[in-house]
Amino acid sequence: MVDDAWSSALHRLWQASSRAEEVEALADDVYAPLLATPGVHVVVGTRWDEKQVLRYTRVLSDGSDAPVIVTAPRTVPAAAVREPGDDPVVIRSAVAGLDDAVWPEAEFLRQTPPGTSVVACTFRLDRRGWATLGAAVDASADVPAVERRLMQAADVIVACRTGILQRGREARRGADDALLAEASLQMDSSLDVVDTLRRVARIAVPAVADGCLVHLLRSEGPEFVAATHVAVQQQRALEAAGRDDPWLAALLARRGEDEDPLFLSGAALDGSPFAADAATAGDGRHPTVVSISTLHARGRVVGSITFVYQRPEARLPDSAFLRSLATRAALAIDNALLYELRRNAVLSLQEHLLPSRLPVTDQWDLSASYEVGDPMLDVGGDFYDAVPRPDGSIALLIGDVCGRGAEAAALTGLARHTLRTLLEEGTDAGTALIRLNRALRQERASRFLTAVVTTLTPQADGTALVSTCSAGHPAPLVLRGDGTVSEVLCDGLLLGVLDDVSYESHEDRLAPDDTLVLFTDGLTESREADGTFFESVLPQRLAALRGLDAAHIAESLARQAKGFRASGQDDIALLVARWTGVPPGTGPLPHALRLERAAL
Template sequence: VDASADTEVVARRVAQAVDVIVACHTGILQRGREARRGADDALLAEASLQMDSSLDVEDTLRRVARIAVPAVADGCLVHLLRKDGPEFVAATHVAVQQQRALEAAGRDDPWLAALLAQRDDGDQALFLSGAALEGSPFAGPGPAGGGRHPTVVSVSTLHARGRVVGSITFVYQRPEDRLPDSAFLDSLATRAALAIDNALLYELRRHAVLSLQEHLLPSQLPAAAGWDLSASYEVGDPMLDVGGDFYDAVPRPDGSIALLIGDVCGRGAEAAALTGLARHTLRTLLEEGTDPGTALSRLNRALRQEGASRFLTAVVVTMAPRADGTVLLTTCSAGHPRPLVLRADGSISEVVSGGLLLGILDDVSYESHEDFLAPGDTLVLFTDGLTESREADGTYFESVLPGRLAALRGSDAAQVAESLARQARIFRASGQDDIALLVARWNGITPSDGLLPLETLLEQAALR
């Protein structure tokens, strides 16, 4: 500006230019903050979607680590809080070699273990850098060291529903302006904690359901000469509570064996109580030698006396070896799916049976039907969870069951039970009912085994 210039005018114009520059800079910063906030919100929404899509604990933890790297940080460690302290469960890093070192630090490093043990439910995200990282695995050439930017570490406590479930540790090796703020990390930690806690609660519930289900079923099936017995139980969905399917195999005083299988309507505590009542009532009666029809009638009477609000189906089959090497089947059903027989030649036959559901009417009698097994034949009892498994096109497994069973000709009882349960599980696109199978294969018996019923031995002696 020379001497002829109007300094006041120049000053005003310079001030105006400065105002424009400041306004532009402010606008750029504001738009940058808005863009950053929008990106953070999008990341949080995607993180919630990804983490909530699984109820498997390990899968959820891996998702937490994968979502954070590299969008949030260069490395990530996830720990669960156990009774004896933090437990390392997942880690990831943008560099494979550094990931291995990061995993080792997460498992065994005393500095990190001491740091995590000091965190509590009220802590916000803690940032550490420089001298604060001395003695840590992140100082110098540690898991995230050796780069162009100083290493920064943040630790966020994972707390959900009033309790600490773990912690998430982020490792940064990037410019300071690219570090996330505490509010974002706290929000991400809250979402991760809820997802992990949901997965943990699901796992606890699943374990409780499976444990209770196991106690409602026999711990093992009896061993009997000439017989190959096996069973399979597939829980449809543990989150739906305890199912009402049950089965048992009962040795009888005359040397025969009684098979029973049933299905209580519904799920939950009441269904579990009726399941226990039905199985133990039938087992006690059959052990005493009660015939199948009478056993079902007495169970029906007990259900009516107890005022049970649910009905159930059941089928009882007694299997008595005969002198000619065959087995007499006496079957009595209370509205249950008919058992199938896989003959030694691969043909399939249906065991005739039918009767009213249990727990509906008073004073119901049940009719018995007789059939037979020859050596090499296999009897298959099942609940409707098997036949009602349905494909996406609406096809029921019931329509393909005979063919699938025939293909198992020559298989032992365990192979038949496990294969049919597995095939039904793969087959179904809908349906959450439990699947129970009880399989008995008759291999034949000789008098030298010494385990034939007394009546059969006398009959064989008379024939000789």
């Protein structure tokens, strides 16, 4: 015979189980229908963890309007005999014969009429816990029917718990994927090694752990780089451990090529800065678990991440997530390291393509500035030099090879050293440019370059004669002592394009405290977001620097152009010469030029 009331209740129970976020939410749909079964006086349920700790007790008795709920944890070691295996177990026993040490719910079952029995279904909820659902029945009860209903209710409860765990895993997986995606974006947004490592630590706390330490592997061993913790006081202790703790340093050194995260807790942390007796900071809690992930990238170890957890075990990340996070962090760190190596190589090569020092006399205040547009774009082709000449004059030269890279670097070296050698020997500027053009054509250079050469010759009247030859290069500017700015008129063909070229010299005069400014197009072509070029504001910016020495003018213009730039990656080179007005024949002899390091 079909019990329509129970069937309807069971149907409602299955529907509720698909929506429940906690198993306890099913209680009303489970206990009331079971209590309505003929011959049932009490329905009692208990929930246990794997260590025989009773976490939850719920009792509903006939004649009672509300259930009794006990949530205080209680350890019951003898209850281990009741723990089920993989399959549910049904037990029948007289209530009077229950052992309180095994059945802590017996105190509620004994509140039934004399002669009642308990029918209980014990079943696993998940790998970490189990539960019992029982009923106290009298002699009138259909015991097999009660057993069947208990088993059916247990099936729903287990299915509900499985669904909750599955949905939790899916939500956790979605959250983990989102965190990994955000971590990748954050870490990939920087190519600075230290900044990247600090981003790793900030991303992980508190989303992954309560504390995080990041170490970079150097040739001499692990180097502490970053630490963060949800508690400021504990962060200080964490930083100290990352820098100086021998236990942690030894552990990191032993990790080697291990790819799986290492989890440590309890006695494994004895002697460490994470042990219970070492935690005196913050709120007094000590880390319950520590995990260490080795960072591998391109077949080598680049560092390690140490996570510190002060949270329940259920909230610890799994090994797969930690491996994925470590892989992403390792690649970001490795990219930053490669960028740093490349940047240093580019800057070093760029430095060797420029003069290490500029000549200086009492007559001329010389300085230069060089701003690399983007080291990742390879070596640029900008160059400059200042060359003392046999007649006591000084030749200034500046140029720009088209493009970047090894070929541009080779042409840069050829151009600067060719011009320097010729000018040192006394060759005039126009002839020097012609001979450089011939050399480029003979070498079948695939790139062209621009250059300007200016010869500065002191005059007896206290002025300086400026003779300028240009090969397609931006014209130099003159900042007068009164603040006016003028352009040195000069023009000429690019170098390395045609076989037959000639270059005319254009003359100008500098009065004392006048300043000559030579530059490459990286200065003038710096562009704001609205499309405005720095060239349009350069005269005004230069005029505002009246009265400053050459070093300040060079550095200020380069800095202003770089700050002005919203687009453009070209290098910026400047060579500045301020005429002091000291006439020839005073001070040091022209050929006895002193040298000082240039302001590069």
